[in-house]
Structure formats: structure tokens, C-alpha cells
Amino acid sequence: MPVQDYIRKRFFPHIWCGGCGHGIILKGILSAIEELQLQKKDVVMVSGIGCSSRIVGYTDFHTLHTLHGRALAFATGVKFSKPSLNVIVPMGDGDAMAIGGNHFIHACRRNINMTAVIMNNRIYGMTGGQFSPLSGQGVMATTAPLGNIDYAFDTVELAKGAGGTFVARTTAYHYAEIVSIMKKAIQHKGFSVVEILSQCPTYFGRKNKMKGASEMMDFFKDRTTSIGSDAKKADPTLIERGIFVQKESSEYCENYDKIIEMASKGKES
Amino acid sequence: MEGKVKFVQGNEACVEGALYAGCNFFAGYPITPSTEVAELLASRLPKGGGKFIQMEDEIASMCAIIGASLTGSKTLTATSGPGFSLKQEALGYAIMAEIPCVIVNVQRGGPSTGNPTHVAQSDVMQARWGTHGDHSIVAMTASNIQDIFEITIDAFNIAETFRTPVILLFDEVVGHMREKLVIPEQGKIPVIERLRTSVPPGTDYHPYLPRTDGRLPMSDFGGEHRYNVTGLFHDMWGFPSEKPELVHNLMRHLIDKIDTHPNQICKTKQYFLDDAETVLVSYGASARTAMEVMNYSRERERKVGLLELQTLWPFPRETVAKYCDQAKRVIVVEMNMGQVMEQVKASVKYPNHVFLCNRYDGTLINVDDVKNVLRVIEGRGF
Amino acid sequence: MEKHKIVFSGSGGQGVITAAVILAEAAVIYENLHAVQTQSYGPEARGGATRSDVVISDTQINYPKVTHPNLLVCLTQESYNKYSNIVLPGGLIITDPRHVVPNVNSDSIIKELPLYDTVMEKLGNQIVLNVCMLGAVIKILPVLKPESVLKAVIDRVNPKFKDLNTKAFQLGYDMVKK
Structure with a gap:
């Protein structure tokens, strides 16, 4: 099935700004689904609120556009109730890491078989350019007019610390890598976290002296490198890309099936 | 009434009622004085293949039962004062997206942490207006153990009939009080199953277009019909819309579907x-x-x-x-x-x-x- | 029958609430009477003052709490001090002298039963103190048949401890001389 068949064409053109990285991520996710030959009726996309969340409306799956920060909690209900579904949860950085931070770490801990995609543009775009927990110190934002003093979360380290069994990072510049990582993430048995750095030229770029989308894409190209590369050894300030964690661990719905089995045998009072 | 006789707490009668009504999914978070509902369902649900999950907080619990309901499950959560406050935003989502589910609030004294182990009935107005925006809501209560059982079945039936969340407002006394419960044979008390669409696959299904009788047939996530669910004002397919006439009509529908059926509710x-x-x-x-x-x-x-x-x-x-x-x-x-x-x-x-x-x-x-x-x-x- | 209003009091972990539940359950399940059991409790899981009320009647019970019991059981001094003055004039109070020094000027009838010492001496396990107390209660106030209460005890306890509980119940029953 061509990728175009996975979208709801009548809603295009999309609402994202010119130069925004989210469209690239949408295509990357859909290509991964297409290459895995998933049936549309077997996929549920669950999002929160923000620029990222609009992604679900463009896709022709079962789509659930929820509340700010709560996508993973809704998705947990969907997946746990019907484990045969493929559940993919695209979220923004504020959505997933600030208001949704608690749900994020507990989803990692629970290891329920879903894929969380953190579309990280380091800014709240829909509300007009406020700093997020992934912005980091020194970033200019409408709520940090003199520069941000908040430290940033490292999504990868947070997911690892919370027990994530598949943790990866790439960028909107590295389209082929998005597709290959997303395929592995969706196929991973357990909770998978994929952070994709995305550019927001309208708010992050303008506020932070980056001339436009292409300059921001250059940043992703020049300032990131594969995990453990020689370039990283030479310049430790480079951001690593790739799959940081990929390990086998028993999955939540399967573990619960064992509870059902025990309970129906009357082993549990 | 004939049936199986038990001597149980109100919270247990609620669990029996929920199971009688076909509840097969519970998500919750421990809080006094409602915790027995979660504890009992953790034990009872898996015996029948149902699902129990203890979430990270009450917000997540409310969200999880909405997600699970969309896949076709009959879902329940239980809480008390502070937890009920946390559930309000997602409760509004269930109202807006018209998703059947049941929320138990075993009331204790408030505001804030209040009087956790003691009785109050002070969440009546919170049940009405706890979530923001204009809306209608169904909230029910009971004064004895048999009635708790039966009203819980009613709650599920109303949730399914009207595609709406239903609140059960119990209190610490009836929740913890023990009294006789008679559980009739399955079938003696009517249980309303979800109305599912008869639109064939490949044909345009409108999840938010009421039939002439006002009911909205559903389609489970994972089924042939794919549609969108959102907390934004939306059109008959569930896609966001800001058109004034759509906003007007949806609001009127959400209010009228509850308020024009007093005899049933x-x-x-x-x-x-x-x-x-x-x-x-x-x-x-x-x-x-x-x-x-x-x-x-x-x-x-x-x-x-x-x-x-x-x-x-x-x-x-x-x-x-x-x-x-x-x-x-x-x-x-x-x-x-x-x-x-x-x-x-x-x-x-x-x-x-x-x-x-x-x-x-x-x-x-x-x-x-x-x-x-x-x-x-x-x-x-x- | 007249309406019986019984209050069991003690500290958390003594099995006061379980005893109340068993008595009321026996009334409903085995004697087809009306019974309501309620409890009041604080934040503590162990210790603290615990109280459980039981109303037994052959007619419908509305108000579920006991304002003035005709029988009060106090297993701690704290619970005695707190509740002894709510007993109906001429009502009964059961205490354990190991834990409670009663007020001699009370207008209630006080029955002092060495529940704890007897249970420890004969059975060596304080877990069945509450069941022993129930045996004594049902002898003093024969509101239900003792067999009914014993059946309700056995329904509630782990089958492994059926014998221990039966012995404890009998011990309490025999402790009271009529």
C-alpha cells in the first residue's frame, strides 16, 4: 500500500508552519508502518495536545486525540484492553516530558507494548514559543525573555532510568534513520521510546538566532553523530543518535495474561 | 428477590453490581474510603478474563478507562474527593467525546485532604460542575447495600444507552457499611449492551451522528471503521471543527441527550x-x-x-x-x-x-x- | 425480638471489626435476620482506637450506627474510657481485666473476662482473641444460636485454622458461667 493511502487526504495541506519538522516525522512513521505492512485497522494513533498532536488527524488509523500530557495514559487503556492493536503515541516535548512526565516514566516502567514518539522541537509551538523541559539553559523563549535558567531533561537518559527497554534518538534531518528506528521500535516487544529532534523555525529558530529551517536542519546534521562514533570521541558535545537500549524484558499485557491464567485456575483467592 | 445471599460492604456491592453489568476493565489508584473497590476487582476481574490496572495516579486511571472503553470494554474507576478532583479534566473529555464509562466517588470530608476516613456528601456540586465548560452529567447514589448493587447496574446501563460517563456518588458510611445483598441470577436484572453500528465495512460510518432516536451506535477501535476521537468540538466523523453551527449543535446535543430523558434517568x-x-x-x-x-x-x-x-x-x-x-x-x-x-x-x-x-x-x-x-x-x- | 445494638471496641489489629462482621453475618446468613455492621477508624493500620457497631433485628434497620449499645465490648482502657458512658442504663460491658480497669460507679453491668490470659494459656495464639470474645458474647447475650456464629467464624477464616478457631470460640463460650 503506498504511503499516501495511510493519510486522510482531505485534511491537507496540514496546519504546520512552513519549515516545520513534524511533516517529515509523519512521513517517516507512515513509511515504517507501510514497510511493516500493518493493516490500517490494526493501528491506533494516540496523541496529546500541541502541534505534534495534530499528526493523528492526518493519519487514516483509529485515531485518538486526547488531553495535554495524557496520551500515554489513554493509550495504556487502549492497549491493555485490546493487546492485539499496534499503539503508536506521538507527543511533543512539553506534552510528554512536562505535563505528561509522570505518565511517561510509568509507561517506561510498566513496559507495555506501545511506541512513544517524542517530537522534540524544544519549545511550546502551539501556544507561541514558551520554553519546555527539553529547551535547556540559555535558550530564549517568550517565557524566558532573558534566557532560560532551567536545566533540560535528557529524554534518552530519563527513559533508560525509568526502565525503558527500547530507547532511541534521531532527528528530522535523518529521514532514513527515522524509518529504520521506527520499524524496530514498533516491532519491539515492550515499551519503545523514540526521540526525534524536530525544527520549529517559527518560534525556536527565530528566538534563537537560527535563520530558518535549513539552518536548523544543518544543526541536526553537524551537531549529531551515531552512537560511539569517532566524531563523538573527538567532540563530546555532539548529540548521539541511534538505538541506546534494546533489550528483552517481559511485557505488561503478557504478564497480565499469566495473572488471568492463575486466577482462572483459582490459585489466587 | 431470590438469588445468592451475601453479607457485604457497600464497596463490595458496587463491585458485584459492576460485574453483573458486564464490567471487564478497571483502572484506579488507591484512596480511602474507596480502595476496597479496587482491591476486590484486582482479585475478581482476572478470574473472568477481565483487566485490572493500578495506574500512576487518578488522572491516568480516568484516561485509561476512556481508552479501554473505545476498544469495546465496559469500564470503571473508583476514587474519593482528591482523586475525583484529579479526574475532572478527563471526565470532561468523556462527556465531549461521548464515551461510556462509570466513575465511583465514595465521598469523604473536604476540601483538600479533608477528613479521609469519615463521611461527607459534599461532592454533589463537584459532580455537577467539576469539569469545565457547559455540560450535562448523570450522578446517582444509594442508601443501602442492595440499592448500591442495583444502581451500579443502572449506571452502566445509562452509560451505554446515552454514551456518557456516569458518576456514582456514594459516601463513607454506605461504602463501608455491611448489610445483606441478594445477587439475582444473571438475566433477572436487565443489562444493556453497547449499541454497535450496523454500517457495513467500506461504508461511511458517522460516530457522532445521532440516529433519529438520539442514540449513537459505536464502533470499537480495532474494528473495520476508522474514525477520530477528540476533546475538541468536532463534526459527525469526529474531526475537529470550529464552525459556529457545529459548535452550537454539538453543545445542544450533549445537553439535550441527558436532560430530555428524565424518566429514563x-x-x-x-x-x-x-x-x-x-x-x-x-x-x-x-x-x-x-x-x-x-x-x-x-x-x-x-x-x-x-x-x-x-x-x-x-x-x-x-x-x-x-x-x-x-x-x-x-x-x-x-x-x-x-x-x-x-x-x-x-x-x-x-x-x-x-x-x-x-x-x-x-x-x-x-x-x-x-x-x-x-x-x-x-x-x-x- | 428487640433490636440489639452492640459495640465492639479496642485497638487496630485486635480483630474487633472482624468479630463484628462475623456476628452480623451470622445473623443475616444463618438466621435470616436483619443486621448492619459499621465501623469508625482512624489513619492507623495498627493501634489507635477502633470501633465497630452491629445492629441486629427482625425488622428493617435504618439508622446503621449505634448511639446507645445494650452491649459494649472494650479490649483496651482507651476504648473503655471513650465508650463506657454511652451504654444504655443497665446494659452490659465486657472487658478484659488484663487491659481494662473499669469504673466501679458505673450503672452498667460489667463482666470482666480474662480473655487474653486464657487464650494465651490454652491456645498460645492471640490471633484468636476476637473469636474467643465472640464465644463469650454469644453466651452472655444469646441473640443468635452459637452454632450460627461458629459457622460464620469458619466461613471467614483460613481452613488451616478451623480447629484453632473452633477451640477459641468454645473457650470463650465456656468461660461465661450462667
Whole structure:
């Protein structure tokens, strides 16, 4: 099935700004689904609120556009109730890491078989350019007019610390890598976290002296490198890309099936 | 009624009612005095292949039951005051997206952490207006163990019939009190199953287009029909829309689908009301006290009757007016600062005949509390 | 029958609430009577003052709490001090002298039973103190048949401890001389 068949064409053109990285991520996710030959009726996309969340409306799956920060909690209900579904949860950085931070770490801990995609543009775009927990110190934002003093979360380290069994990072510049990582993430048995750095030229770029989308894409190209590369050894300030964690661990719905089995045998009072 | 006899707490009767109604998914977070509902379902649900999950907080619990409901499960969560506050945003989502689910709030004293192990009925208005924006809501309650069982089944039936969240507002006394429960054989009490669409695959399905009878057939996530669900105002396919006429029509639909069906939703119990000069209006544990006072008064040939409310929202205005307008005085017996009294006053012809007999110190309102108020109002002194 | 109003009091972990539940359950399940059991409790899981009320009647019970019991059981001094004055005049109070020094000027009838010492001496396990107390209660106030209560005890306890509980119940029953 061509990728175009996975979208709801009548809603295009999309609402994202010119130069925004989210469209690239949408295509990357859909290509991964297409290459895995998933049936549309077997996929549920669950999002929160923000620029990222609009992604679900463009896709022709079962789509659930929820509340700010709560996508993973809704998705947990969907997946746990019907484990045969493929559940993919695209979220923004504020959505997933600030208001949704608690749900994020507990989803990692629970290891329920879903894929969380953190579309990280380091800014709240829909509300007009406020700093997020992934912005980091020194970033200019409408709520940090003199520069941000908040430290940033490292999504990868947070997911690892919370027990994530598949943790990866790439960028909107590295389209082929998005597709290959997303395929592995969706196929991973357990909770998978994929952070994709995305550019927001309208708010992050303008506020932070980056001339436009292409300059921001250059940043992703020049300032990131594969995990453990020689370039990283030479310049430790480079951001690593790739799959940081990929390990086998028993999955939540399967573990619960064992509870059902025990309970129906009357082993549990 | 015939059936299996048990001696159980109100919280357990609620669990029995939920299981009888076909509940197969629970998500919750521990909180006094509702925790027994979660504990019992953790044990009972997997025995029948159902799902129990303890989430990271009450917000997540409410979200999870909405997600699970969309896949076709009959879902429940249970909480108390502070947890009920946390659930409000997602409750509004279930209202807007028209997703059936049931929320139990075993009330304790508030505001804030309040009086966790003691009784109150002070979340009546929170059940009505806890989530933001205009909306209708269904909230039900009960005063004894058998009624808790049956009203819980009603809650699931109403949730499925009207595609709406339903709140069960119990209180610490009825939640923890033990009493006889008779569980009839399956089938004796009607259970309403979800109405699913008969639109064939490949044909345009409209999840948000009401049929002529007002009902909206659903399609489970994972089924042939793919559609969008959102908390934004939306069109008949579930896609966001800001068109004024769509916003207007959806709001009117959300209000009307509940408020225009009082006969199906509003339940009350009536005792000695036909000749009552004094009408006691009460609900939940307080109604037991009111009943005791009514019996005491009738033994002394005083014309006291009791109108017990089982549906609090939508407020049964017509029934309340019918019985209260013909009485000399109305006393609302409740454990808060007059939340239902205000509704009674707004429903009757003579609001100045309506009095409040309340208690809000964490103990069950007692017989003397009501007798004393009755004496004063009847002009017999304290 | 007249309405019986019984209050069990003690500290958390003594099995006071379980005893109340068993008595009320016996009334409902085995004697087809009306019974309501309620409890009041604080934040503590162990210790603290615990109280559980039981009302038993052959007619419908409305108000579920006990204001003035005709029988009060106090297993701690704290619970005795707190509740002994609510007993109906001429009502019964059961205490354990190991834990409670009663007020001699009370207008209630006080039955002092060495529950704890007897259970420890004969059975060596304080877990069945509450069941022993129930045996004594049902002898003093024969509101239900003892067999009914014993059946309700056995329904509630782990089958492994059926014998221990049966012995404890009998011990309490025999402790009271009529």
C-alpha cells in the first residue's frame, strides 16, 4: 500500500508552519508502518495536545486525540484492553516530558507494548514559543525573555532510568534513520521510546538566532553523530543518535495474561 | 428477590453490581474510603478474563478507562474527593467525546485532604460542575447495600444507552457499611449492551451522528471503521471543527441527550408522601437517618414522608416539585452545607418552606439532629 | 425480638471489626435476620482506637450506627474510657481485666473476662482473641444460636485454622458461667 493511502487526504495541506519538522516525522512513521505492512485497522494513533498532536488527524488509523500530557495514559487503556492493536503515541516535548512526565516514566516502567514518539522541537509551538523541559539553559523563549535558567531533561537518559527497554534518538534531518528506528521500535516487544529532534523555525529558530529551517536542519546534521562514533570521541558535545537500549524484558499485557491464567485456575483467592 | 445471599460492604456491592453489568476493565489508584473497590476487582476481574490496572495516579486511571472503553470494554474507576478532583479534566473529555464509562466517588470530608476516613456528601456540586465548560452529567447514589448493587447496574446501563460517563456518588458510611445483598441470577436484572453500528465495512460510518432516536451506535477501535476521537468540538466523523453551527449543535446535543430523558434517568424512592405535611428529602446514608425519623414520627401520628433521591444529576426537579409543593414544609437532610437544598429550593413553588438539616463534622447525621430541627420548624421548640 | 445494638471496641489489629462482621453475618446468613455492621477508624493500620457497631433485628434497620449499645465490648482502657458512658442504663460491658480497669460507679453491668490470659494459656495464639470474645458474647447475650456464629467464624477464616478457631470460640463460650 503506498504511503499516501495511510493519510486522510482531505485534511491537507496540514496546519504546520512552513519549515516545520513534524511533516517529515509523519512521513517517516507512515513509511515504517507501510514497510511493516500493518493493516490500517490494526493501528491506533494516540496523541496529546500541541502541534505534534495534530499528526493523528492526518493519519487514516483509529485515531485518538486526547488531553495535554495524557496520551500515554489513554493509550495504556487502549492497549491493555485490546493487546492485539499496534499503539503508536506521538507527543511533543512539553506534552510528554512536562505535563505528561509522570505518565511517561510509568509507561517506561510498566513496559507495555506501545511506541512513544517524542517530537522534540524544544519549545511550546502551539501556544507561541514558551520554553519546555527539553529547551535547556540559555535558550530564549517568550517565557524566558532573558534566557532560560532551567536545566533540560535528557529524554534518552530519563527513559533508560525509568526502565525503558527500547530507547532511541534521531532527528528530522535523518529521514532514513527515522524509518529504520521506527520499524524496530514498533516491532519491539515492550515499551519503545523514540526521540526525534524536530525544527520549529517559527518560534525556536527565530528566538534563537537560527535563520530558518535549513539552518536548523544543518544543526541536526553537524551537531549529531551515531552512537560511539569517532566524531563523538573527538567532540563530546555532539548529540548521539541511534538505538541506546534494546533489550528483552517481559511485557505488561503478557504478564497480565499469566495473572488471568492463575486466577482462572483459582490459585489466587 | 431470590438469588445468592451475601453479607457485604457497600464497596463490595458496587463491585458485584459492576460485574453483573458486564464490567471487564478497571483502572484506579488507591484512596480511602474507596480502595476496597479496587482491591476486590484486582482479585475478581482476572478470574473472568477481565483487566485490572493500578495506574500512576487518578488522572491516568480516568484516561485509561476512556481508552479501554473505545476498544469495546465496559469500564470503571473508583476514587474519593482528591482523586475525583484529579479526574475532572478527563471526565470532561468523556462527556465531549461521548464515551461510556462509570466513575465511583465514595465521598469523604473536604476540601483538600479533608477528613479521609469519615463521611461527607459534599461532592454533589463537584459532580455537577467539576469539569469545565457547559455540560450535562448523570450522578446517582444509594442508601443501602442492595440499592448500591442495583444502581451500579443502572449506571452502566445509562452509560451505554446515552454514551456518557456516569458518576456514582456514594459516601463513607454506605461504602463501608455491611448489610445483606441478594445477587439475582444473571438475566433477572436487565443489562444493556453497547449499541454497535450496523454500517457495513467500506461504508461511511458517522460516530457522532445521532440516529433519529438520539442514540449513537459505536464502533470499537480495532474494528473495520476508522474514525477520530477528540476533546475538541468536532463534526459527525469526529474531526475537529470550529464552525459556529457545529459548535452550537454539538453543545445542544450533549445537553439535550441527558436532560430530555428524565424518566429514563431520574430515580427516586417515595415513602408516605401522599398525605405528608412534612417532606424529608434525602439521599445516601442520610436517607437512612431520615427514614428512622419518618418512622418515629408516623408512630406518633405526625404526617412525615420521605423522598429519597437516587439520581442527583440531572436533578429530579419535577418529582421534587410534585411532592414538596403540596407539603407545609420541606427539610433536606444531607451531610454538607446545603448543596441539594439549593436544588430543592430552585425546584419548588415555595422556596421559603425549604429548610436544611445538615451535619458536616465527619459523623453520620443522627436521629436527634433531624428530630430537633423538625421540632423547631414545627414550632415545638428545641 | 428487640433490636440489639452492640459495640465492639479496642485497638487496630485486635480483630474487633472482624468479630463484628462475623456476628452480623451470622445473623443475616444463618438466621435470616436483619443486621448492619459499621465501623469508625482512624489513619492507623495498627493501634489507635477502633470501633465497630452491629445492629441486629427482625425488622428493617435504618439508622446503621449505634448511639446507645445494650452491649459494649472494650479490649483496651482507651476504648473503655471513650465508650463506657454511652451504654444504655443497665446494659452490659465486657472487658478484659488484663487491659481494662473499669469504673466501679458505673450503672452498667460489667463482666470482666480474662480473655487474653486464657487464650494465651490454652491456645498460645492471640490471633484468636476476637473469636474467643465472640464465644463469650454469644453466651452472655444469646441473640443468635452459637452454632450460627461458629459457622460464620469458619466461613471467614483460613481452613488451616478451623480447629484453632473452633477451640477459641468454645473457650470463650465456656468461660461465661450462667
